[in-house]
Amino acid sequence: MTVLSSRIDTASAEFAQARESMLAALGEIDAEHAKALAGGGGEYVERHRSRGGLTARERVELLLDEGSPFLELSPLAGWGSEYTVGASLITGVGVVSGVECVIVANDPTVRGGASNPWTLKKSQRAGEIAAQNRMPMISLVESGGADLPSQKEIFIPGGRTFRDLTRLSADGIPTIALVFGNSTAGGAYIPGMSDHVVMVRDRAKVFLGGPPLVKAATGEESDDESLGGARMHAEVSGLADHLAEDEHDALRIGRRIVARLGHRKAGPPPAAAREPLHPGEELIGVMPPDLKIPVDPREIIARVVDGSEFDEFKPSYGTGLVTGWADLHGYPVGVLANDHGVLFGAEAHKATQFIQLANRADTPLIFLHNTTGYMVGREYEQSGIIKHGSMMINAVSNSTVPHFSVLVGASYGAGHYGMCGRAYDPRFLFAWPSARSAVMGPKQLAEVLSIVARQSAARKGRPYDEEQDTLVRQMVEDRIEAESLPLFLSGRVYDDGVIDPRDTRTVLGLCLSFAHNAPVRGTDRFGVFRM
Structure with missing residues (x-):
């Protein structure tokens, strides 16, 4: 392979300015992440602890294998809305008993873990990730159900959550519910539709209607335990498969369930990984504050792929789009990366052919976005820019190898689509703080x-x-x-998170590993290419 060289001068004023700008943006992102980490705030966290409960993040940490990574997803969901940043839910992918699992954990310190519209979007995105990558899904349940003032926004689409659980099960993807507290009303269907259910004695309460509702509806007098307590469900209704003595015991049982799943990855294993020759730390100063300044995407690729080795495809044709082959954490990948410029017909043709070749070779694709979109103007319309862009979008739409997108700079207009934006179902999509995305600038x-x-x-x-x-x-x-800012877009769950540029290699490596839980297969079936 060709080893990429670097022209970045880390001692230059331009690098220092870019670095300072990126660090400032990361500081803003960190401040918003801190709000998600705080949950409902000190008062509500202490109240929860006084009742003997672990926090949602403590539950996740104890569930995971010691020392293993946890890639949190959509941590900024709900930003800019009336709801708490994080949307009262933690989602992510981590290793449990040696198996990569999607984890969804209600945060009971935020309005009792009740679900609002952003909770719904976040949990459904987690379900998509479990389905696409064939990873077991574990729900850590303690929720009062729907946030009633917002019921008009969540009642109808909320039914999809239960539908998706049953479809995961039907597709042979295990679903596990560990119930720590209330799981009421619609929330009762989370354990009801999971393959494996663990409930904590004297704490878990699962019922369609609590004692007050039952009294109002039927006149019947009842108490929490006889109506929906863990022991009742373990001994009488049969809803609970395991009765845990406490929260730690529930997490232990959950880990044993995963260990007994017999889960095997369907994709090919990676080769030995090699660190890039150029330090990833330097990615902090790659993107200038002014996105109109072109950036050679090879500088990013050289700090992400194994050994900084990159076999470029068509290097002299369609030069506004860099394409080529590499390995990342031992996994073969194809890379498509913009240099900020517009996409002309040549770039679209090049991308279309490259995507077809990747599918023939069953090779995942990584898209590094930094484009203002497809070229406009009389000359370009007459030369067929619509046809050319449509070919590229056709190829992206019908490609079946895993796609991974990272918005590093501009991602405007149909260029966002052609580079596999959110609507084109990339397995994962992340943004750098420098990214911007909208219909146009x-x-x-x-x-x-x-x-x-x-x-x-x-x-x-x-x-x-x-x-x-x-x-x-x-x-x-x-x-x-x-x-068009990452905070705004991430708050609406249009990406899976805003990441530190220096973490790009690690994040993509984890995502490639997750994707290889499912078969990695390309296709030769594409729509009609309007030549």
Whole structure:
């Protein structure tokens, strides 16, 4: 393979400025992560502890194999909304008894673990990851059910959570529920639809309607234990498969259940991994604060792939898109990476062929986004840019090898689609703090609206207010800039998390390992390519 060299001058003023900007952005992200880590805050955490309960994060930590990694997903869900950052739920992938599992844990310190609209999006994304990568799913349950004031937003789509659990089971993907406290109303169906159920004695309560609702509906007097206690479900209803003495015992039983699953990875194992020749620490200064400045994506690739070795494909053709073959943590991968520029017809043709080749070779694909989209203009429309971009999007849409996307810079317009954005079902999608994603850049979008308004005034024979135009353009530009930031997009679960650039190799290595729980197979079936 060809070993990539580097032209980055870590002693330059440009590198120092980029590094300082990235560290400042990471500081903002860390401050928001801290809100998720705090759960419902000190008062509610202490109240939960006083009742003898472990926190949700303690439960996750004790469930995992000692010293093993846990890749938390969607930690910023709900950011910018009226709900707590993190959406009262922890999701991620970790190793339990040697098996990579998707873990979903209610945080009872946040409104009793009740589910709001962002909780729903976050939990359903976790279910997608379990299904796509064929990993067992473990639910650590303690939830009061739906957050009632937001019921109109979650009642209808919330049913999908239960449907997805049954589909995982039907597809042979194990589902396990460890119930630590209340699991009421719709939440009762989480253990009800799981393959394996563990309940904690004297603490777990699972019922469709609690004593007050039963009294109101039927007039019947009942208590928590006889209506839905762990012992009743273990001895009478049969809903509980295991009765745990306490929370630690429930986690122990959960680990033993996973150990007995007989889980085997279906994908090929990795070869021996080699560290890149160029330090990943330098990724902190790769992206300039001004995303209009081009960045050679080979500088990123050289700090992510094994041995910094990269066999480039078509290096002299469609140079705005770098494509080639490498290994990452021992797994063969194909890489598609933008240099910030627009995508022309040549780049689209190159990507289409490369994606087809990756599918022939059953090789996963990594997309590093930094593009403003496909080229526009009379010359390019007449030369068929729509056809060319459609070919690339067709190839991405129908490719069946695992895809992994990282937004490192700009990811605008249909370029976001062609580079396997969220709507194209990448196995995982992460963003650097430097990333921006929207229909188009803020300045361009504001300019388009200004032109349309100016033309409308001219058609009606009305004078155009230039001062008002300036104010509106600035307002639109500021709004679109705010809505293209990683915090905004991550808050809406449009990515799986905002990561430190220095962690890119580790995160992608973990995700490749997760994906190899399922078969890694390409396809030769694509839609009609409009040549």
